[in-house]
Amino acid sequence: MPGTCASLLVIFGASGDLAQRMLLPSLYGLQHAGLLGPELRILGSARSELDDAAFRESVADAVRRNVPAADLDEASLAALLERVAYHAADSGDAESMARLGQRIEAMRTGDILYHLSTAPRFYVPICVALGALGLAGPGTRVMLEKPIGTDLGSATTINDGVARVFDEDRVFRVDHYLGKEGVQNLIALRFGNAMFEPLWNARHIQHVQITVAETVGVEGRGDYYDTSGAMRDMVQNHLLQLVCLTAMEPPARFEPTAVRNEKIKVLRSLRHIGREQVQSETVTGQYTSGAVGGKVVPGYGEELGRGSRTETFVAMRAHIDNWRWSGVPFYLRTGKRMPRRATEIHLQFRAVPHSIFDPRAKIAPNGLTIRLQPEERIELRLMSKTPGLDRAGLQLSQVALDLDMHEEFAASSRRPAYERLYLDALEGNGTLFVRRDETEAAWEWVDAVIDGWRANDIAPKPYPAGTWGPASAVAMTERHGHSWRE
Numbered sequence: 001m002p003g004t005c006a007s008l009l010v011i012f013g014a015s016g017d018l019a020q021r022m023l024l025p026s027l028y029g030l031q032h033a034g035l036l037g038p039e040l041r042i043l044g045s046a047r048s049e050l051d052d053a054a055f056r057e058s059v060a061d062a063v064r065r066n067v068p069a070a071d072l073d074e075a076s077l078a079a080l081l082e083r084v085a086y087h088a089a090d091s092g093d094a095e096s097m098a099r100l101g102q103r104i105e106a107m108r109t110g111d112i113l114y115h116l117s118t119a120p121r122f123y124v125p126i127c128v129a130l131g132a133l134g135l136a137g138p139g140t141r142v143m144l145e146k147p148i149g150t151d152l153g154s155a156t157t158i159n160d161g162v163a164r165v166f167d168e169d170r171v172f173r174v175d176h177y178l179g180k181e182g183v184q185n186l187i188a189l190r191f192g193n194a195m196f197e198p199l200w201n202a203r204h205i206q207h208v209q210i211t212v213a214e215t216v217g218v219e220g221r222g223d224y225y226d227t228s229g230a231m232r233d234m235v236q237n238h239l240l241q242l243v244c245l246t247a248m249e250p251p252a253r254f255e256p257t258a259v260r261n262e263k264i265k266v267l268r269s270l271r272h273i274g275r276e277q278v279q280s281e282t283v284t285g286q287y288t289s290g291a292v293g294g295k296v297v298p299g300y301g302e303e304l305g306r307g308s309r310t311e312t313f314v315a316m317r318a319h320i321d322n323w324r325w326s327g328v329p330f331y332l333r334t335g336k337r338m339p340r341r342a343t344e345i346h347l348q349f350r351a352v353p354h355s356i357f358d359p360r361a362k363i364a365p366n367g368l369t370i371r372l373q374p375e376e377r378i379e380l381r382l383m384s385k386t387p388g389l390d391r392a393g394l395q396l397s398q399v400a401l402d403l404d405m406h407e408e409f410a411a412s413s414r415r416p417a418y419e420r421l422y423l424d425a426l427e428g429n430g431t432l433f434v435r436r437d438e439t440e441a442a443w444e445w446v447d448a449v450i451d452g453w454r455a456n457d458i459a460p461k462p463y464p465a466g467t468w469g470p471a472s473a474v475a476m477t478e479r480h481g482h483s484w485r486e
């Protein structure tokens with residue numbers, strides 16, 4: 001149940017990269033749109049010693065750098081800065097946390113939302129310190145950034161530590177993909193239309209492809225990324241959330257428990273891919289130098305400054321072992337330095353059971369593509385008659401029914417994910433956040449794959465930047481008579 005709207009937002013890690021690039025610009029966006037309650041105060045915290053004025057200066061800087069010039073309005077920025085304060089603290093130092101606690105007490109007028117945007121190893125110490133200071137009781141909630149751990153064991157330790165202080169319904173685990181318009185539109189498309197549901201199953205769908213392709217490399221985050229790789233960085237969270245929303249049964253209501261109960265069933269139905277299966281069901285890759293968008297870019301190892309066996313690309317063939325999806329492969333693929341940025345879900349329907357046309361008329365199976373990024377569009381591919389008098393029999397061609405959401409909703413602005421997530425968390429609505437059991441089930445599945453790679457000594461295959469990954473990713477689908485959409 002949504003609680004009372006929080007009137008104090010405390011951001012830990014407020015000087016970090018995520019805060020600068022996403023969080024503060026999103027708070028600015030909400031301020032500019034008049035969506036922040038008049039009483040809301042924002043307290044930034046990090047280790048660096050800054051006073052309020054210096055922090056406000058850095059907030060203004062971050063907003064000016066990261067908000068498009070057309071959306072910048074100095075009056076809105078000034079109004080945001082008025083809400084902002086800063087207090088340095090170090091979670092390992094009880095005295096500094098106590099002083100932060102006093103500041104929080106002094107600013108508190110109602111519910112508090114803590115946002116932990118630090119390295120995950122600080123989550124438990126921060127929560128424990130807040131608990132000890134009596135600042136984590138009813139009326140407080142906590143938002144946690146990914147990654148929650150690096151495997152099931154470490155995720156459980158973090159979740160247990162946080163749970164000692166915050167009950168699960170006051171914990172909001174962020175997967176920013178759930179804040180994206182396009183991802184919510186997938187839910188709207190599936191459950192706001194009657195026509196898809198009867199077809200949304202193994203009887204009619206031959207296979208599903210989920211692609212999250214990025215053109216960027218590791219962008220100065222090499223130290224983090226090299227301990228993570230695409231499997232932990234993208235598959236464990238974003239891709240598996242997309243699998244859940246694509247595959248789940250209709251929840252009874254669009255509310256936290258109903259939606260998350262359905263998502264966890266999907267995660268628990270994922271067929272195990274372990275030591276025996278990784279060779280045939282997964283492909284890993286690492287980019288070498290190449291060209292993306294006409295620009296020459298270095299390879300992963302050159303960016304990192306050393307050799308590495310970390311994967312920057314993963315392709316897999318997953319299965320959901322339940323009635324709805326029995327026998328339908330879910331091909332998952334994500335990689336950095338791909339030829340173009342594309343996040344999409346593609347459902348390939350089965351062929352017509354019998355063709356009434358001349359054998360020369362090729363009938364391609366229908367396909368539904370839900371494109372989430374860079375632009376939102378929904379494309380349904382159908383067969384249509386090719387105009388003409390057809391003396392050699394009716395000719396058919398594939399045509400696309402193409403819905404461009406940006407054009408369709410030109411008057412509505414597309415809001416960045418964090419704006420939505422902040423509003424929901426401030427109001428205490430956890431529908432678009434990840435529950436503990438989801439995170440842990442996802443880790444369990446991912447851990448088995450990583451263990452399989454290790455046990456089989458599988459090293460990522462090189463692929464030139466600007467290509468769709470190693471050739472074996474193509475071979476993996478072709479073996480089963482399917483091909484990736486490119």
Ligand code: BG6
Nearest residue numbers: 146176214216233234238343373
């Ligand atoms: C993050 C990953 O969670 O998602 C990054 O850590 C990745 O490596 C990013 O680049 C992708 O997010 P988006 O919103 O740009 O698709």
